[in-house]
Every structure is written in C-alpha cells, then in structure tokens.
Amino acid sequence: MRILAIETSCDDTSLAIVSCKDDMFIVEKNLVSSQIDTHALYGGVVPEIAARMHAEQIAPLLYALEIPQDGSTVDAIAVTAGPGLVPSLRVGVACATTLAVAWQKSLIAINHLEGHLYSCWLAEKPPLFPCVALLVSGGHTELIFMKDHGNYEYLGRTRDDAAGEAFDKVAKLLGLGYPGGPLISKKALEGKKDAIDFPRPMKNAISFDFSFSGLKTAVAYHVKDHPDDRPEDICASFQDAVVDILVSKTLKAVEKYQPASVLLSGGVSANISLRETLKKILSDRFPHVHYHTPPITYTTDNAAMIGVAAFFHLQKNDFADPLTLAADPNLPLSSL
Amino acid sequence: MTFSTHTPEETKQLAVQLASSLQGGEILALEGDLGSGKTTFVQGLGEALGVKAYVRSPSFTLMNIYHTSHPTIHFLVHLDCYRLGPLCDLQGLELEEWLHRSDVIIVIEWPPHHLLNKNVSISIIFEMINAQTRNISLPLSP
Incomplete structure (x- = not known):
C-alpha cells in the first residue's frame, strides 16, 4: 500500500510518498518547500501570497516525486483538509481531489493535528x-x-x-x-x-x-x-x-x-x-x-505524517468524496 | 479618554463597558505592543457578548470567528495581523463576508495601515506602563 500525501495548511508546501509494510511505515519521499524566506521579505505571512506560492510549488514537487502520469504506483491520496489558512488549504485540497478523480484513487481527508499525532508513528517503535x-x-x-x-x-x-x-x-x-x-x-x-x-x-x-x-x-x-x-x-x-x-x-x-x-x-x-x-x-x-x-525532520509541518494518519483511516474505510471535499479552516479533531 | 487598569480583570471590565455601547457593524482596531492587553480586552468583549469558547490569540490562525449569545450581535470576528505586518492587505481571508453587517463586531489586533485610514469605527490604544499598569485609550465616558 502506497499513499501520496499532500499538506499545505500554512507556510510549507509538502508532498510525500509513504508506504506500509509489516506494520512499519516507510517514508519513501518527503519533500518540503518552505516559504519562510519569502514571508520574511514581506515582513510577515500574506495569505494571498502564501496560497500563490503553494500553487507555484505544488506541481514541481509532484513531478519530483516521479509518479508515472497515470498514477499507477500510488494506491490512495491523502490531504490535509484543515485546520489552517483557507487559501493555503484550498491549493492542497484542489490538487488532491483532481488527482483522485483523474487517477480514480481513494481520497482520504486528514486533520492537520491528527497528522502531528501520527508523526509519532515515524519513531522507531x-x-x-x-x-x-x-x-x-x-x-x-x-x-x-x-x-x-x-x-x-x-x-x-x-x-x-x-x-x-x-x-x-x-x-x-x-x-x-x-x-x-x-x-x-x-x-x-x-x-x-x-x-x-x-x-x-x-x-x-x-x-x-x-x-x-x-x-x-x-x-x-x-x-x-x-x-x-x-x-x-x-x-x-x-x-x-x-x-x-x-x-x-x-x-x-x-x-x-x-x-x-x-x-x-x-x-x-x-x-x-x-x-x-x-x-x-x-x-x-x-x-x-x-x-x-518523531525525528526532528517530522516535528514541523510535513506530508509524511499526513500519509501515516491516512493509513488508519483507510483501514476503517473512511474515505472523502473528491467532488464535495472542501477545505475547512476550523476543522475539529473528531473521532472516527 | 484614557483609563488605567491594574489587572487583566480590570482590562476585561473596560471591554465589558464598551460592549454595552456597541450597535453591531463596528470595526474595532486595537494597537499596542506585545503584552499590553489587546487579547485580554477581546476576551472581555467575548464574555460581554456571551461567547462560550475561550477567546484565544489569533496571531497564528489570523482570524477566529465566535458565535455569541447576544440578542442582536451574533458573531465576534477576531483578526490579528501580527504575522502579516502593517502593510498587508487582507485579500484571501474573505473578510468581505463579515464587513458592514449589523450582527457582527470585528476586532483587529495589529491593524494594517490602510484599514486605519478609512474603515475603523473605534480605535483603541494600549500602553504598557509597568508590570501591572496598562493605559488604555478609547472613546468611552468614565
């Protein structure tokens, strides 16, 4: 089972491929493109610019993952649906829903906080x-x-x-x-x-x-x-x-x-x-x-943790509908 | 009029007094250094308007929206442009949805310059005098 995970809730655009084998998670790729330098230039985070930068960075990162154009090496797609900045979240959600429809893959919506909790599954045991x-x-x-x-x-x-x-x-x-x-x-x-x-x-x-x-x-x-x-x-x-x-x-x-x-x-x-x-x-x-x-790399925002959380949703057949999934800035952390 | 407050409770109390004069549709701009009592003041406003949740700092989230239990004012919109900087524009936050509505009070901490010039109805200035004392200037009779 291999999951393509997408995280754009705040200042970092991140895409990852996570696979699971014998109850162990393997982060095959985890790419993060930080916007900190750009925002420092403007003296702060600008929501509109943050969203535009996510939009600019997400396609190159997707290409860098080297997934075949028909998506055949990926089994499901996971995305952060909230909480976070709406314009930023929307870029990730739009990308994930589009790929899910085009490749006919299952889509899993993840709460950003849940992702952080599951980053602990990237530690040794x-x-x-x-x-x-x-x-x-x-x-x-x-x-x-x-x-x-x-x-x-x-x-x-x-x-x-x-x-x-x-x-x-x-x-x-x-x-x-x-x-x-x-x-x-x-x-x-x-x-x-x-x-x-x-x-x-x-x-x-x-x-x-x-x-x-x-x-x-x-x-x-x-x-x-x-x-x-x-x-x-x-x-x-x-x-x-x-x-x-x-x-x-x-x-x-x-x-x-x-x-x-x-x-x-x-x-x-x-x-x-x-x-x-x-x-x-x-x-x-x-x-x-x-x-x-988690290892220090996975403490800040990253898509690998979103991919890990998605595995547990997948086991419970908890899927999102790509035609209706919307970014929710106040998405509560609710139990499955 | 400038008021001196000596505890967070007194700062909240001042907000409660101001709340009773609000009609709905106002935009409040809160200016002052870190730790001068801006968020504490909004917590007082929240209490006065019947917000049940804790009013948390929106510095990271940029905008928090609270339901109130006030007869005519139904939402408290709490913005914080600390991370955005004074020259920011608020495009992308969909603030338009909340502007000029008589059932909404908008409070902005670290307001951007362009908003200060035209849109703000009540300007409140916070000054930290010492560990306890804050001077708060706002349009309110004693």
Missing part, C-alpha cells in the same frame, strides 16, 4: 494505547488522550497563546528574528536558566489547560525594566518556564490517565530541552510508560 499526547506548535498547545486509533479526547488546551507563539513573540521582543523557537533555544544554551524567576501560569491549576500570554507579558516588562540583562539568560529562563509548564501538565495527565505511552509532537517538540526533560522525568517517575517523539 509504534506507540501502544492508550496514549497521552502533548501537541505543541506555533498555533496549538493541546493535551489529548488517545484510547485507540482515531479516538481522541481533549484533556486541555491553551486558553490564550500557543507555546510556539510565545517563543516567536519573545524572540521578537529580544530582536532575535523569525522563527523564534530555534533562535531562543540556541541562545539559551549559553544562559542560566535560574537567572530570572518567570511565572508559570496555570502550572498548579487543577485544569489541564495552559496559558502562555502572562509569561510572554512577564518577559516583555522584564526586558523593559532590565535592558542590560543578558539575552542568553532571558532565553534560558523563559525556555525553562515553558518546558516546566508543559512537562508538569503532561505528568499530571499521566498520573490521572495511566497511559501506556506518552507522545510529544508538533513544531515545538523540536526543542531539545523539552524532548530531553520530558524523557528524563518520565523514565525516572514512570519507567513503564513508553515515550515517543
């Missing part, structure tokens, strides 16, 4: 259910309980800013540039994480919800009041606060829900401090719980 999943990216901070494939229950979400958004905005406050996550974690390597005692909003609340707006604001006035502080120390202390909040909440969910596995995914899961801290504390306190996080 497949996770065991039930799972507690922490999904952290520029637009999302979610704790999800996964009892089985396609079975999702929200435990908590951010009430204001996403964790990745906090990284980006703090990087902007410090004049570091975009995207903020990698720049902050690099600076943090040379800083003292206990230099500044930043707040940890909602860390001890009973709820599994998150809040990062107050932390961002605390950094904003710290920078204003202490213009001579080393940016390295601010980065290290800020990152430590974010990691502390994320790890504490995840552990609390592990205590309550007793999962077999913990999943960490999304763009912020590329943060080494977060990956390592969660791994260490889990192995100290819950040695029987398996820990899964």
